[in-house]
Amino acid sequence: MVIAIIGVGLIGGSMAITLKEKGLASRVIGVDLREANLQKALELGIIDEAASLEKAMQHATLIVPAIPVDALLQLLPTILDNAKPHHVIMDVGSTKQQILQLVAGHANRGRFVAAHPMAGTEYSGPEAAIPNLFTNRTMVLCDVKNSDEDALELVETVVEALQMRLVYMNAEEHDLHTAYVSHISHITSFALALTVLKKEKEQGRIFELASGGFESTVRLAKSSPDMWVPIFKHNRNNVLDVLEEHIHQLEQMKKLLVEEDYDTFYKLIQKSNKIRKILK
Amino acid sequence: MVIAIIGVGLIGGSMAITLKEKGLASRVIGVDLREANLQKALELGIIDEAASLEKAMQHATLIVPAIPVDALLQLLPTILDNAKPHHVIMDVGSTKQQILQLVAGHANRGRFVAAHPMAGTEYSGPEAAIPNLFTNRTMVLCDVKNSDEDALELVETVVEALQMRLVYMNAEEHDLHTAYVSHISHITSFALALTVLKKEKEQGRIFELASGGFESTVRLAKSSPDMWVPIFKHNRNNVLDVLEEHIHQLEQMKKLLVEEDYDTFYKLIQKSNKIRKILK
Incomplete structure (x- = not known):
């Protein structure tokens, strides 16, 4: 063929x-x-x-x-x-x-x-x-x-x-699910890269310490905007939903740190550990 | 010895x-x-x-x-x-x-x-x-x-x-830099896992689609709270600083999506791509 x-x-x-x-x-x-x-x-x-x-x-x-x-x-x-x-x-x-x-x-x-x-x-x-x-x-x-x-x-x-x-x-399910298991990972990586690159200008040396954990969360930030901007555009509503939920989770963690409520923070991490059952 | x-x-x-x-x-x-x-x-x-x-x-x-x-x-x-x-x-x-x-x-x-x-x-x-x-x-x-x-x-x-x-x-530099290249990656992963696990309850099937990108950004969410809560506690001020900056970056991306300003979004991704010079 x-x-x-x-x-x-x-x-x-x-x-x-x-x-x-x-x-x-x-x-x-x-x-x-x-x-x-x-x-x-x-x-x-x-x-x-x-x-x-x-x-x-x-x-x-x-x-x-x-x-x-x-x-x-x-x-x-x-x-x-x-x-x-x-x-x-x-x-x-x-x-x-x-x-x-x-x-x-x-x-x-x-x-x-x-x-x-x-x-x-x-x-x-x-x-x-x-x-x-x-x-x-x-x-x-x-x-x-x-x-x-x-x-x-x-x-x-x-x-x-x-x-x-x-x-x-169906297409609707597909776009919803990919927002959660693919598109948000890219948004997070892009944002994390921007966060750290901004700080690097002030501080230098930051990257001497970059280890495997950093690399794996920021790796996707190397992805091309030619591919990704159209994806975010086409899947805007789903991506906005999941992005809002993600920001909400981060705000919650921030609040716990501000209030020094480490017991609840501990429980949150335990809850997030349930991702083990999904990832190998 | x-x-x-x-x-x-x-x-x-x-x-x-x-x-x-x-x-x-x-x-x-x-x-x-x-x-x-x-x-x-x-x-x-x-x-x-x-x-x-x-x-x-x-x-x-x-x-x-x-x-x-x-x-x-x-x-x-x-x-x-x-x-x-x-x-x-x-x-x-x-x-x-x-x-x-x-x-x-x-x-x-x-x-x-x-x-x-x-x-x-x-x-x-x-x-x-x-x-x-x-x-x-x-x-x-x-x-x-x-x-x-x-x-x-x-x-x-x-x-x-x-x-x-x-x-x-020195210890001060160390704690600042690790907040950026290690601690925030873990916070992000924990939050991402919580975001997706929450949605999974409503939707199911989400994880059929999980691919390499998702795995690499969420992998750290398997980390133990016994190790990480004390780290966040000890490095609270630095972690709060970087967490605020990270939420700010995500808010900015959200705003661009809400306003459908894809040109600026494109430029932001291009900027984040500079992480290429740091990661191999």
Whole structure:
């Protein structure tokens, strides 16, 4: 099967690598607005050729736009307008409600399968693409009742080749849950980085002491604004809800420190320790 | 050299393992209020024998209290009261100002070296002790001008055997910097865990989607309140300062989302990306 990857970055590139490795992709055509990305992807052997979207759609069966969610809102209608009955379009976007509302009435809606691989790193671009990025991670497929059966089956084959666990959800659930287990982690990391960078200017030396705990909570602050601002924009209401709750929790801890109520603080930490049952 | 480890947990136990491995410790005596910890540490071969503090001080040269900082405040004066001129006492506590104020005038102050290894995991107890916990991490020694020269030299030998980078600071600097690169990361993680656990009750399923980013920001929420409440207590003023700044940053992000000012949000993320220059 010929696969067109639109946006040859971390996610699109990693998918290309794995699907070729597994033999599911006989040929990968890369489409990208940035010529430099295409050159790099060719050099790294991630794609077999670079082409325009039009050209890519002439040859490919599976079309994977792997671009920020705001760019996807612009591009997906065009792709669907030009989709033929043998095409399957599978996105990888981190938010789902807006995009699915947009294409809800489209004549070729059935050719589209809304997918979100819960995998990534804080890096971006084709040089960030790696094998096994998706292994044992979760792939969420949304509102699959609106996809054609054969399109869904093809995407499920892709998910299997990527060695991912499959979860089905509606778009609303998806956007709510990702706000809690992904989007807020990024907001927190960005804010933590800003907090510490600000203090560093006054104090210097702070980072001599940075250890594993700091690195793990701040790592996500290296993530690209090109990807994340559109996500926060699309999932604004859910992100605001969880952000308010998070600020509330921090305010509560602050209050306990101000009042020196360490017994209640102790109980709060014990309660938060219950996260052990969820994380390994 | 015979070493007494008081509190045979993650830090004390890991130190025992490495110092024996490197040949610096000929024998390790474990002291612990919890009989179960001693039994476990004996079973695991982390310590060679279990004894009372008094007995341990009769045989050991180096005495390492590796206990929560509030327990250290209670115990250190007793240890110094009974210290002989050949004894060296080295702590591993995460805060330094209170403990150093407490022993400032003590006749045997010179035998004490205030140390803080910037290393750890979210686990605790002797079964959490591991080799190489300290490798390439930073050891901070505080106010070393108040330690006897030979005591300091012995501790520097220990630091070398642990393969740690050495940083000297005064206690005030230390407590300020650790608030920023360690304590706030834990507060944030605890609060994030509480936020998500609360929502989970209402929604369920949230954790099906938890991916690497979530795990890394919430991992620290598994940390023990026995260790962390005393740290927040001892470093209350610094922790409150940084917590206020962190809440301020989150409030700012919330405001930008409410106002849908995505351009400024973009710039903020770009600014936070500068953390790249500090983290690898």
